[in-house]
Amino acid sequence: MAAVVLVGAQWGDEGKGKITDYLAEKAEVVVRYQGGSNAGHTVMVEEQEFRLHLVPSGILYPGKLCLIGNGVVVDPAVLVKELDGLAERGVDTAALRISNRAHLILPYHKGLDVAEEERRGDARIGTTGRGIGPAYVDKTARTGIRVGDLLDWDGFREKLARNLAAANEVMEKIYGRPGYDLDAVLEEYAGYARRLKPLIADTVRLINDALREGRRVLFEGAQGTLLDLDQGTYPFVTSSYPTAGGACIGAGVGPTRIDKVLGVAKAYTTRVGAGPFPAEAKDDIGDMLRERGREYGTTTGRPRRCGWLDAVILRHAAEVNGLTGLALTKLDVLTGIEPLRICTGYRYGGEVLKDFPAALKVLEQCQPVYEELPGWQEDISNARTLADLPPACRGYIRRVEELTGVPVQIVAVGPQRKQTIILEDPF
Template sequence: MAAVVLVGAQWGDEGKGKITDYLAEKAEVVVRYQGGSNAGHTVMVGEQEFKLHLVPSGILYPGKLCLIGNGVVVDPAVLVQELDGLAERGIDTSSLRISDRAHLILPYHKGLDAAEEERRGQAQIGTTKRGIGPAYVDKTARTGIRVGDLLDWEEFRGKLARNLAAVNEMLAKIYDRPGYVLEAILDEYAGYARRLRPLIADTVHLVNEALKNGRRVLFEGAQGTLLDLDQGTYPFVTSSYPTAGGACIGAGIGPTKINKVLGVVKAYTTRVGGGPFPAEITGSIGDTLREQGREYGTTTGRPRRCGWLDTVILRHAAEVNGLTGLALTKLDVLTGIDPLRICTGYRYGGEIIRDFPASLKVLQQCEPVYEEVPGWQEDITAARSLADLPAACRSYIRRLEELAGVPVHLIAVGPRRDQTIVVEDVF
């Protein structure tokens, strides 16, 4: 049995799509376990670029069983569009299965998302307005509608009618917005039901059977540790659990079945949206990182805020995920920047702290403590082993490992599949 959980070790956007795609070659089953279409994974296959939002990255390899787990909130409109786009490019999606326990995103979830974000004014969280939060709210409030309800149309209709009565009243009285028409949603979702019915399955059983039979399973998270609902920079977080524990809940497996947890970390730090960011860089170096690293959101196109590598965050990610290894991405983007800085701690109230604080008020007042290290000028995109990397580059990796307390297993020196250095096999 080989079960590997892949998590983001920063604020998301760490390059998980490339690493998932790379590992999926050896995996036999790939499971997406949380989040929704607010996530975006960019994968390069040769010169072709694929942007995936709901479909697991393993779909780009023929014959891999790809599961959308029960912890995901599924927007069927986005999913159908994604499946059609993949089919147009010759990708076979017949191996995809969607959990009957996963919750559906409905049009009113998007409406509520946009209305509430607008109402927050200057205190906006930076939601993608794709209905993710409201769908998880309904799930927790036990009023959600699940993918399996598409298989029983009368059940679906009854639940939708009950929900709309409450939602339309809320939209009118709180947000001064028009409501939704039951028949219009039913007409739209009837088409999705016909299209997705063959793909709906008991994915909990499928993944546990795969593990029992010794198959290699990769659990793919969206977003990152610092966006986790409990462990992230609350309230500037997502509405689910991107950490490794979320794989157990979102895929329906016991924690004893996980063998390894691989944290994906960018060679620098980025985040999208509001909230404190101690190691953020303003000025020309931040602009250079953004442009060289193509730091724009896969889903929204929003420019990402860029900063130096923050090992306070990494140590937090290592603790809460139980990381057994790291996949270091976008190392090539740092080429030409000299010296480099690494954030080793925060200065708060005259003291140095090295543990990530829960309080945003404290975090906003933290100043980064930096260690300067030499940069390198050599192009590293053709490197295929540690020995191929410049000495300064190898030193940067060693220092990251020392400060994070976790070894680096994979190194990405470019976006393509072959631009990957394997230090230690994951599967």
């Protein structure tokens, strides 16, 4: 038996889709435990590219039980579109189940999200405008509407009428925007209720039953450690808990059920949106990494900011997640760059910080301390074992292990499933 949590060890976009896809083949149950349609996983199957936003990556393997956990906020419009798109491409989605405890995103959440972000002006935090934050606000305020409420239409109508009245008042009086029509929203969501009803289930029971039966369970996180509501670069964070502890809350399992935590990190660093980024390369290297690595958001298409690998971030991720291993992705993107750099600390106020600072003002003033390593010129995209990699490439991997204290268990040298070197299987 093994329960493995897969987390992003940077600002998200680390290539978790590829690693999840590899692990999902060995897992029997795949659980998405937080976030919403603001996240996305890109998975390459042969020559086909799949972009998944809410559906767990395990859906691409027939017979895998795929669960959207209670910690996810679900936009039914996005989910139905995603299911239809998968069906058109011959993917069977019959094994998907949605937690009855997961919260719904409604039209007013998206309207409030966009209006509030525009109101922030220069202080924008980079939200995707998909209603994720406002949905989590309602959840925390105990006024949210859950997926299970779709099964009680009278109750759903009553809750929606209450929330819509409050949301319309804010939209009209504070933001000067039109509100939402109750009957129109009810009609739209009645269609979603009919479509999703067969998929709604008590996923907490399904997950814990699977663990008791000794089945292999993969907990799939969205975003990354530095976007965690508590452990990230607050307030430039998401509204949920992408860290490993979030898997317990967002799936409904106790911490003693978790066996291993695998962190996914690019061989360099990227982030989307605003906020401090000490190791950002604001030169030709940053542009090169963006184009070589196709660094554009799966969900939004926004260009990602790119920079050198930041070991300060990875040490922070190792601690707060309890990482037992690392998956290092996109190592092939670094081919031909000489020399390579790794940020090993931050220079601030006359001292060098080895720990990731909590205060945003401190982080904004931090300057990266770099260590240079030799690069390699050889094409590594066909490497399938560690021995196939050039000595400088193996040295880079070893240095990542030394700086983080975490063994590298998986190395990705390209986007295809076969372009993966397995040093130690987490399952």
